[in-house]
Amino acid sequence: MVSTATPSPSKVSLGVRLGYAVGSFCTANFSTIPGLLLLFYMTNVLAVPAALAGVVLFVPKAWDLIANTLVGRWSDRTVSRWGPRRPWLLAGAAVLPVSFALMFAGPPITGVPAAVYVGVTFLAAATGYALYEVPYKAMPAEMTTDYHERTSLLQWRMALIAVSIAMSGILAPTLAGETADGYRVMGVTFGVILLVAMLGSFFGTARAPFTAPRKSEGTLREQLAAARTSKQFLWLLGLSSAQTLGAGVMLAGAPYFAAYALDDTAATTTLFAALVGPMLITMPLWVWLARKLDKRGAMILCGALFTIGALLLLATPAFGELYAHLCVMIVGFGYAGTQLLQFSMLADVIAYDGMLSGERRGGIFTGLWTAVENAVQALGATAYGWVLSLGSFASSDPEHPVTQPDSAHVAVVIGVTVVPALITFAGVLMTLRYDLTADRLAAVTGGSTPSAAPVSGSDGQHGGQDRTQDGGRPEPGEVLRTEE
Template sequence: MIAPAVAAPTVPRGVRLGYGVGSFCTATFGSVPGLLLLFYMTNFLAVPAWLAGIVVTAPKVWDLLLNPMVGRWSDRTSSRLGPRRPWLLAGALTLPVAFFLVFAGPPLTGYPAALYVGACFMAAATAYALFEVPYKAMPAEMTDDYHERTSLLQWRMVFVGAATAIAGVAAPLIVNSQGESGTLESYRLMGGVIAAVLLAAMLGAFFGTARAPMTGAPEADGGNLFKQFAVVKGNKAFLWLTALSCTQQLAVAIMLAAAPYFATYTLGDPRATTTLFAALVGPMMLTMPMWTWLSRRFDKRGAMIMAAATFSGGTALALATPVFGAWYAHVMILLIGTGVAGVTLLQFSMLADVIATDAADTGKRRAGVFTGLWTAIESGVSAFGALIFGLVLSIGGFISSVASQRVEQPDSAVTAVLIGQTAVPSLIILLSVAMTLKYHLRDPGRAVPGVVPDPAG
């Protein structure tokens, strides 16, 4: 049992709230395009499913270069606002506009529409990186305490749950407010409302973290970006954590992309997207204390294995939805949501541990590089969720259409929707369980019989 670290800095409640508010941006931008963008392109702009998947994926490839650069810039930033907060403000002033343009509904279809949406989504991804990378770097610099990081991030994840519920439920409701499956006008309205939410959340985080403590190494690493990548490459704990996180994010991304199709073609009700999403994110607000307790009881690695197994089991069981119906699907999504809540909390808590351990060992500030590389890889892998699901639809013979045209999908396409929503994510998430066994960064205050602590993993 670890004794309370009296000397460890405590993050004030006001800062926790201010930091948590920023999650309304990260959760909203992460969920709404993943939930609606593919469906918007295939069913309203007549973009072929395979091309729509590429459009969603392509801007994320840019993140592989951009995000580490933003992290590096924030590490080296010196201002009276601190190294991270100027970037939060830059993102707040650019992302809302770019997001609105993605769903502006231009009078284009097919390939021209794909080009327009792709360009706007690229701009939105760039603006989002300016905010997200420094934002994710901040927890590791707010406290030196192993378990307080989980507690701090528990607050953030509660906000993530609330934001995801509001955005994920409100966005489909707005879209469906002018028709059962929506219209171009309703998508445009949704884009404006969500853009306003993004602006408020990002400005809230900027002002709310004004008094955030800085306990990390004060000196930025003077090495160039490529040398720092070499250091990151040698950090085994970071590499394994990134690998398992990517598999989990890929599974979630596939489920998000599949949700409107699952509601429309498996449950027979496009409006069920709203209730399914509510069932997915509801546990994120309710089960955080449970996952925090499990991480203390079984350490973070043990809790992560439990969470991933819960996630995988729920998606596998959801394959029986055509037999049991809509109520069964919602119960399974609740189970899946419980697993998603655990893996999401523990991913960020473990990342903060890796960053803090690196700062303590090296005396250098490299949080931005770690989070930049992390978010770049994570975003790229997540975007492949839409691409993979688009390919599954194409293999199943899914027929794209415009808003004024409704087509009868072949049975093979309906089967592809079900498999893409259930079996594919279940198999992917199982891989993360094996990867978790290779992650060895533990609570420094917890004695493990026969094991010598290895901070590098």
């Protein structure tokens, strides 16, 4: 029986916002920790050559181009008592936490064998992450029809992302230290955190409203073609990729910058505090700026702040550690805004496509988005590894430390400053071409809020609309079905 009480198509309750946001403890930690620690773990604990370690970080992401697209397609066409997205959150929870812990288990091998081991476990973890993240990111576009409500909804997620990044940048390095045993403890600890977050988001979104159109009827090729021909999606993907790559290069270089530019390995923790601190206090400001400047104008401002902060960081050898932390705070102000606005704009693109096509294709868009995002994140560490190689950086292990040449010290600084600044500035230029504004969305809907009506199941779960639009209630005992 379908309930007659339907949630508002524009407002999302506080409970659902928090229930959705708790998933950030999965997405932010998994996105951050490998980028921050895995390269350093391989080169300085497992004695893997820097160039090979960079390749190991990137190669598993090639699989994401297939896995994320498939998961997006499956979730678009899933019919279940839990809705189209939420069953996949459970599937990811069954795979990611264990494979993440194994990735940092540190078997008694070094060099090439260690690189192979890390690569295989990283591939498994990336698969589990795809099962979870693709449907997770599609959900905000389906919870509300309001352009600015999506930003407000996501600010809760961004606040918890800030906490998660702080955990990744402060707790994870502290637990890991520079020993294999430390990395094992860190891997298990965060494996548990991932599991709790993934289950929390599954149960926390049980009563989320669902405003998406009917499920997609086209073939996978047709859906991919629809995403490729969306000018707004392609420009957003491009500018987001530039921002993600710039942040990924800086993230991978943080431990090296602390160790070799500041001569203080503990500074990795304080640098991360300077980065994520602005995220905890500026979310309401960025929501306000997105309304005043529109999301595109606010995004340009974010990218400019990130670029300026990174370039100012270049003078650290002359001005010292306090100066470095102030520069990272400027970067953090820009980074906070980009994290919020990227996903708010992605939700707009998905909703805009649904208005034009009348079909639920958010999984395809988020699948492609996530595949590219994950590849770009890994490429950040790979690119930094290449910069180190160009500077003749010598890999080592704790028992056999080495003295780095002057060229390696120069590479460490350039890789954290000039390289990410140039990449992020390219993203600013691409933002100028993005044109999905509030006025454009209003023009499509005739100046009013879209009328897609959410439907709640008898238990108020996210899956209610599937029971009416996608062919009825699942058969007794049926939990999940995909239609091809």
